Amino acid sequence: MVFDSRTGTGLRQRTVESIGYRIIDSTYPPGHRFSNQEDLSAELGVSRTVVREALGLLRDKGLIESRPKSGTVVADRRSWNLLDSDVLRWSIAARSAPTTLGHVAEVRLVIEPQAARLAARRRSDEAAAELRAQYDAMAASVSDFNRYIEADLAFHDAVFRAAANPVLAQMAETIRVALEGSRQVTVQVPGGPATTIEHHARVARAIQHRDEAEAARAMTELIEVSTSHLLRLLRPPDGDGRSGGGADPDPDG
Amino acid sequence: MVFDSRTGTGLRQRTVESIGYRIIDSTYPPGHRFSNQEDLSAELGVSRTVVREALGLLRDKGLIESRPKSGTVVADRRSWNLLDSDVLRWSIAARSAPTTLGHVAEVRLVIEPQAARLAARRRSDEAAAELRAQYDAMAASVSDFNRYIEADLAFHDAVFRAAANPVLAQMAETIRVALEGSRQVTVQVPGGPATTIEHHARVARAIQHRDEAEAARAMTELIEVSTSHLLRLLRPPDGDGRSGGGADPDPDG
DNA sequence: GTCGTTCATTGGTGATATCATAAGATTAGT
DNA sequence: ACTAATCTTATGATATCACCAATGAACGAC
Numbered sequence: 001m002v003f004d005s006r007t008g009t010g011l012r013q014r015t016v017e018s019i020g021y022r023i024i025d026s027t028y029p030p031g032h033r034f035s036n037q038e039d040l041s042a043e044l045g046v047s048r049t050v051v052r053e054a055l056g057l058l059r060d061k062g063l064i065e066s067r068p069k070s071g072t073v074v075a076d077r078r079s080w081n082l083l084d085s086d087v088l089r090w091s092i093a094a095r096s097a098p099t100t101l102g103h104v105a106e107v108r109l110v111i112e113p114q115a116a117r118l119a120a121r122r123r124s125d126e127a128a129a130e131l132r133a134q135y136d137a138m139a140a141s142v143s144d145f146n147r148y149i150e151a152d153l154a155f156h157d158a159v160f161r162a163a164a165n166p167v168l169a170q171m172a173e174t175i176r177v178a179l180e181g182s183r184q185v186t187v188q189v190p191g192g193p194a195t196t197i198e199h200h201a202r203v204a205r206a207i208q209h210r211d212e213a214e215a216a217r218a219m220t221e222l223i224e225v226s227t228s229h230l231l232r233l234l235r236p237p238d239g240d241g242r243s244g245g246g247a248d249p250d251p252d253g
Numbered sequence: 254m255v256f257d258s259r260t261g262t263g264l265r266q267r268t269v270e271s272i273g274y275r276i277i278d279s280t281y282p283p284g285h286r287f288s289n290q291e292d293l294s295a296e297l298g299v300s301r302t303v304v305r306e307a308l309g310l311l312r313d314k315g316l317i318e319s320r321p322k323s324g325t326v327v328a329d330r331r332s333w334n335l336l337d338s339d340v341l342r343w344s345i346a347a348r349s350a351p352t353t354l355g356h357v358a359e360v361r362l363v364i365e366p367q368a369a370r371l372a373a374r375r376r377s378d379e380a381a382a383e384l385r386a387q388y389d390a391m392a393a394s395v396s397d398f399n400r401y402i403e404a405d406l407a408f409h410d411a412v413f414r415a416a417a418n419p420v421l422a423q424m425a426e427t428i429r430v431a432l433e434g435s436r437q438v439t440v441q442v443p444g445g446p447a448t449t450i451e452h453h454a455r456v457a458r459a460i461q462h463r464d465e466a467e468a469a470r471a472m473t474e475l476i477e478v479s480t481s482h483l484l485r486l487l488r489p490p491d492g493d494g495r496s497g498g499g500a501d502p503d504p505d506g
Numbered sequence: 507g508t509c510g511t512t513c514a515t516t517g518g519t520g521a522t523a524t525c526a527t528a529a530g531a532t533t534a535g536t
Numbered sequence: 537a538c539t540a541a542t543c544t545t546a547t548g549a550t551a552t553c554a555c556c557a558a559t560g561a562a563c564g565a566c
Contacts, residue, residue: 082423114363170335
């Protein structure tokens with residue numbers, strides 16, 4: 001039996017997890033041909049139907065392509081759906097974390113300042129209050145890393161919601177997954193929260209005052225600061241070993 | 254038999270299509286409880302296994318939630334994965350097209366100028382050549398609407414690729430789906446191509462010359478122009494009935 | 507009012523049938 | 537005899553069916 005005893009998570013999801021992670025992981029590199037579904041079901045210790053469903057999901061995520069006769073092969077990286085929550089999570093968990101996180105940081109830098117700008121333009125009074133509440137929650141939990149991260153995510157989420165564009169908000173979800181993935185790294189930075197809390201305050205204030213330019217500027221600086229923290233951790237100057245254990249796929253902690 | 258005789262498309266995919274579209278369509282509004290999988294399979298004329306798999310896919314897209322005993326219900330709009338290609342496509346095809354397209358346009362305005370900026374900063378010589386080639390293809394097909402759209406999509410794709418950030422590039426894919434969905438509308442605008450071709454030239458030139466600011470500016474104007482065209486079509490000035498028939502699910506014409 | 511029991515419904519399995527296709531075999535043409 | 541076109545075959549994906557297991561909601565017993 002390949003899986004551990006966590007029987008509560010849904011067999012198909014675990015199978016997807018198992019295979020998907022190994023693809024991102026390049027245990028199965030692009031072009032790799034899987035053994036047929038029957039053998040796969042034997043190897044994984046699940047029924048062929050589950051394998052089939054899992055493969056279907058994986059194909060939907062762009063990770064594999066399957067044709068009759070030639071079997072199922074790992075697709076080219078180009079066609080992987082990097083915006084899919086699972087794919088993103090696996091990418092970060094796998095050893096390609098620094099690169100992926102760098103790319104995500106860049107995307108954040110593109111999106112979030114503009115989201116803040118839109119939020120400043122269109123915020124409702126409720127949204128402003130919500131934002132304020134989330135900021136207060138952050139300020140209150142500055143000493144508890146986990147709760148701080150939680151509040152941080154909620155804050156950024158509130159900004160996106162204030163921007164009142166569901167498609168944009170969906171991208172927030174993508175970013176959230178990415179940040180969740182980097183959580184175990186982020187919390188290690190000493191004094192991290194203290195340095196960013198003031199930036200968050202600036203963002204909240206600017207949106208409150210409907211100052212679009214300042215909102216965008218503050219958000220940019222905020223992300224630059226936290227990103228530089230993150231990347232400094234991920235790419236240590238003298239290349240010390242990666243953070244303990246690191247590549248733990250752990251589905252949903 | 255609910256489905257037509259197109260037996261070549263894959264039964265599961267068609268089932269996903271059928272149910273998924275009706276959800277976005279709010280034929281099945283959030284909170285709607287489906288009849289059990291057995292009855293569903295009877296209604297749709299497919300086996301329960303296929304229903305089961307389709308429901309699994311749909312759940313992965315965040316459209317439904319299913320629990321034992323209480324059955325399968327349509328999830329709240331908030332949890333729909335708007336970035337999923339299918340969901341996005343359905344959203345545009347359904348009667349909510351103008352709104353969705355407006356949101357997408359806004360997102361484009363956020364992302365693409367910055368992508369152009371990054372492209373200008375980091376373009377390789379090959380990427381520049383590719384961009385030039387795509388522009389030439391556009392210029393050459395300015396009279397053939399369909400080919401023009403195709404070249405247009407390829408141009409924007411090339412910009413994203415030149416920016417050398419896979420996560421960003423993935424968002425291009427999302428945008429591509431959105432634009433594909435609006436294609437049948439876009440091609441109706443008289444003289445549309447002629448007005449945007451010059452903007453495309455500016456963008457290509459700026460990236461070629463590594464002029465970041467100009468690249469971003471040119472891209473912004475380009476999108477503003479084409480967006481205003483699009484929205485003018487979608488929201489006719491005097492609020493006459495929506496564009497004829499509009500909500501044609503037609504999976505993949 | 508609380509606690510089991512029941513039972514409908516989803517989740518998971520295995521066997522079987524069908525269909526598409528790539529590869530091998532066969533045959534015809536040079 | 538060698539190549540090329542076509543036919544057959546075998547493999548693996550797709551679809552269906554019948555069952556069993558787990559679950560949790562509703563209902564009735566105490």
